[in-house]
Amino acid sequence: MTNQAGVKGYDGGKQIHGRKRHTLIDILGLIICVYVTAANVGDRAGGLEIMKRIEGKFPRLKKIWADGSYTGSFVEKLLDLYNRTVEVIKPVKDKGPGFHVRPWCWRVERTFGWLNKNRRLSKDYEVLESSSEALIYISMVSIMARRLAKE
Numbered sequence: 001m002t003n004q005a006g007v008k009g010y011d012g013g014k015q016i017h018g019r020k021r022h023t024l025i026d027i028l029g030l031i032i033c034v035y036v037t038a039a040n041v042g043d044r045a046g047g048l049e050i051m052k053r054i055e056g057k058f059p060r061l062k063k064i065w066a067d068g069s070y071t072g073s074f075v076e077k078l079l080d081l082y083n084r085t086v087e088v089i090k091p092v093k094d095k096g097p098g099f100h101v102r103p104w105c106w107r108v109e110r111t112f113g114w115l116n117k118n119r120r121l122s123k124d125y126e127v128l129e130s131s132s133e134a135l136i137y138i139s140m141v142s143i144m145a146r147r148l149a150k151e
Contacts, residue, residue, distance in 0.1 A: 010040055062083075063087060
């Protein structure tokens, strides 16, 4: 089976075709909320949709760490609309050349790594974004169940 038709896009900044997975995770890397869009939907718009989806839930969630694409009006909107602060994690520049792990951001990448072990999520087979979101949640439930079974 090859990739299906459906809503696709192109993000010139990240140089990707297809879809983006906007996620909100906890500090353990477990998914709180996911929003799948065409790749041309901006990160700030996806982040605001995530916050709209969890509105009224998770009252203890006050601080959010985000990467550099969530700067500007996104920070003010989250504080004004949802009473949540955003700390934007910038790349570390004074450590010299080469790759350096940014605090907190590696947790999201690790979560995507866990999800991509699921064969169904390794490629974008789904036509509907809602189907992609459902499969991400199912995959995360499977990950959590395996961890609980070990204990």
